[in-house]
Amino acid sequence: MIVAKRKPLNEIAEMLAPYKKVTVIGCRSCVAICLAGGEKEVKMLVSALKVKNKRDGRKQHIEGTVVERQCEKEWVQEIEAQILDSDVTLSMACSLGAQTIGDMYPKHLTFPGLNTGMFGVPEEQGVWSEKCVGCGNCIIHTTGGICPIARCAKSMLNGPCGGSANRKCEVNLEVDCAWAAIYDRLKLQNRLDLIESVTPAKDWSTSHSGGRRVFEREDAKLTPHQKKGKGVT
Amino acid sequence: MKAGSNLEKVFESGQFAVTAEIGPPQSANPEPLTHHAKMLKGYADAFNLTDNQTAVVRLSSIASAVIIMREGVEPVIQMTCRDRNRIALQSDLLGAAALGVKNVLCLTGDHQTFGNEKGAKNVFDFDSIVELQVFDQLRTQGKQVGGEVLKDPPKTYLGCAENPFATPYEYRASRLAKKVAAGADFCQTQAIFDMDMFEKWMDEVRARGLDKKIHILAGVIPMKSAGAARYMKNKVPGMIVPDHIVDRMKSAKDAKGEGIKLCVEQIEHLKTVKGVHGVHIMAVAWEDIVPRIVEMAGLLPRPKFES
Amino acid sequence: MPDTRPKIVGFCCERHGMDAAVLAARSGKQFEASVRLVQVPCTGRVDGMHILRALEDGADAVFVLGCLEKNCYYDTGSIEGRKRVGYVKQMLSELGLEKERVEMFNAASSNSWVFPEIVAKMVEVVKKFGPIGGEKR
Known part of the structure; x- marks a missing residue:
């Protein structure tokens, strides 16, 4: 939410x-x-x-x-x-x-x-944390269901930076290192091979970097005729 | 030869390399750079010019490189992804190459919350591995990440950093493998104080055959005081300083002397570690000690090549 | 003649809080204030909104009196109450109002001296800061 x-x-x-x-x-x-x-x-x-x-x-x-x-x-x-x-x-x-x-x-x-x-989730009563930044091109099927774009302070695509100590983020020692979490999750799923190869440059054009986004669904939109009938302007 | 830099030649000749660091000043005054370049000339094969390290605004690394090159000293410029998107990174790589800078170290960069511009908007369009991959493609194929092909691609020797002491430890050799795959020619490690842990990492590196594909420069930091040791142990994320080192610095009568001795011992030991092709001396705000350490560690004279 | 004494509202839990108040009342103790008590099942039920409404509707100070935190009839009710009071204090501070106007207290039902002390403390607060709005009474 x-x-x-x-x-x-x-x-x-x-x-x-x-x-x-x-x-x-x-x-x-x-x-x-x-x-x-x-x-x-x-x-x-x-x-x-x-x-x-x-x-x-x-x-x-x-x-x-x-x-x-x-x-x-x-x-x-x-x-x-x-x-x-x-x-x-x-x-x-x-x-x-x-x-x-x-x-x-x-x-x-x-x-x-x-x-x-x-965009965050309630972690526990009174605590909400960010888990998505709406980049417009979801990759979490390759990262154990954990988003590195939102959950890593540097949005790293290829594993944890050199500042990750005790599996915490160097930017905020209270926060788990996203990549440590991804590593653990993939290990659990026996899918560590997913982060052995290089993830290439991300195309950010689907994010806000590509300008203001408008999503449309043609089948849901009203035709001019329908709009007229419903008095929608 | 990829770029024909002095550092590349040292590695290719199979000799044990030495690099050191010069921190650009927090001013527009080139004098400290010239001073350090003159003082350190001949004591290392190349010198890292940090790129607004710890996110503190400093004289730019490319400009610093040009300044020290005037003194006949070879630079390694650091380029972080924190402040530049792919347009700026590629442009600066071209610019640096055009100015004669041959060694580039690709880094993701310290987060801006550590620095003196905490309100900055960061970029992180790439991480260091993507940066390496893009730069490698640019130098080998002349092809930009967006696909356009350039006429005169840059000739650059590409470096990376790796920290064997950051979590998850089990993933650290994989990270290096990724950097090799992305195109890194050399790697400078985080400062090593825990030799056992470093050697464990090196075992993994050798087991994967990475030491044959990348030149590893083991990082060392000479410490001035026990306070510095404690600070690095407790305050610097991703650094491991064992208690015996802190204790040794604490009980030393002459802390500076002890720090130098310790650093030299570390280098002597690192020379014996299979797969380590050199050392990178990070004498943070203590640049003038580098000549002494290099000399004491028996690393003089530095190799010279016909240009 | 209008009552010019400090107006204080107290939310007391029906367990220890109210008992402590009743005990004080039985002793015939007189207060230099108009104290209106609101009995609540538990101070954990007191919401920030109740406290603010009391202030809005004319109280100069509001206190919440619950069981001792380690002996709350509803286990953690008085801890909840303290958190709510804390939140209202923060809101008052943000608005430049005196956060001292709102306090949380705890008592055991047998502590006859606690209630008079609480009222005295709140009276002090109102005397120090005056009523909310209008002239000093």
Whole structure:
């Protein structure tokens, strides 16, 4: 899922300070699961900002709401009136949610309440870690199911660098060396031969390096005729 | 001859090679480089110019190479993948070759979080093995990684580094094999303090016949103090310094003298290890000690060749 | 005449926390504060949101009182409670508000002296920082 983290509250308060009417919008998808921008986080944020305003004697109307998936227009549309009724929207979704609202209502101000971090998984309660960077060309069938692009600090393709000590990453001694993990996994699977030969230069054109990516599925797209029929513009 | 560098000639003549390191300054002043080049000339066959080592901004390695070449000293430029994508790497290889730099050491590079520009965006388009493979293809076929064929390919002698002391240990000889397959001509190892472990790695290297395909330069670091030994033991990732070495440095009355003695002993021993074709002396911030060590280790005079 | 005493809300677990409060009350102890207690099954049930809501709705300080951590009726409930309080403290700090306004305490039901001490401490905090918003009372 997409893992995000709430921005420091002082940064949020500063962002919102000039505005009289604020709508905070959470999202019940990824960011709710990673405890950054779900219903509860929205309520706590709204409450904390109100306490702050009370203390500073600032008159500001803040209300919070939450949608099912902020990156989908259909869900956002349901709270259109609430969005447009405010001076500014603080999105407590990942940047995709914030940008969806921004794209739908370009004149309206939408600010990010979260820092969107990564594609990660919950490792244990309260811990999320990055496992994919969306390079657009998955190779984990050759690396024991472990992605070296995301999990190695240097995205090494041909084994661990010289800084791997005690099977930990030199960049962060708390983090397992991805290549030590790959080695162990392949050994377990009796497939070490996979990392005996040189993996050649990776084609990064499928990643963000190739420019902004748009995926399409023709069979799912509406024809102009269908769009007309459904009133979609 | 692949590049006809002095280092290549020493290896090809079957003699025990010596390389050392010169750290480019953190300034635009070429003087420290000239000074070291003059001082070290004739004491090693080639000198590594580090490429913003530990991700600290320094005078560029290619520029440094040109500066020391003016003093008649042969450079080995390090080229890391941290700061350059394939366009820049290939371009710099061509540029270095055009300037007369014949030895290039391919490295992935220290992560920028170790350096003085922690906010940098890194590149890592390649790792060192891909870099070797691409450079090898460029020099042998004149073919870029993207497929375009160049008219005048670079003549370059390619080196790599390997660390027998990094985990997983079992994979370290395989890594060297990959580097050989990718086109490396010589390899400088991480500094060796644990001889047993190094020899174990060399056993594996010889068992795979790699010592016949690549010239291994065993890395050594002369230590100035017990503090330096402790620092390397505890703080440098992928370095193993056994307790007996730390203790020896600690109990020494003259730590510097002991450090030199230890380094010379290590070189004497490494000369006897089958498959080791030379030593690489990394006298970090202690470059002026190199002549003494080389002399004490009986490695003088260095071979000379008709150019 | 409006009550100008510090307004304090305490979330007490129905085991040791509430018992300690009741014990203090029975002793006839008077406090220089308006203390409102909220009985919860366990301090592990107290959410950061409850604490913030109390502050939002007029409390000057909030405390959470649970069982001793090694003797919690629900094993780790009061540890959870402490974590929640810690998170709210962090939120207050980020906003430049006094994190001392929110505290976690633990007590055994027989500790009659604990509750008065807690209230006294929270009263001190409010006296030091004043009410949230409005004039100093």
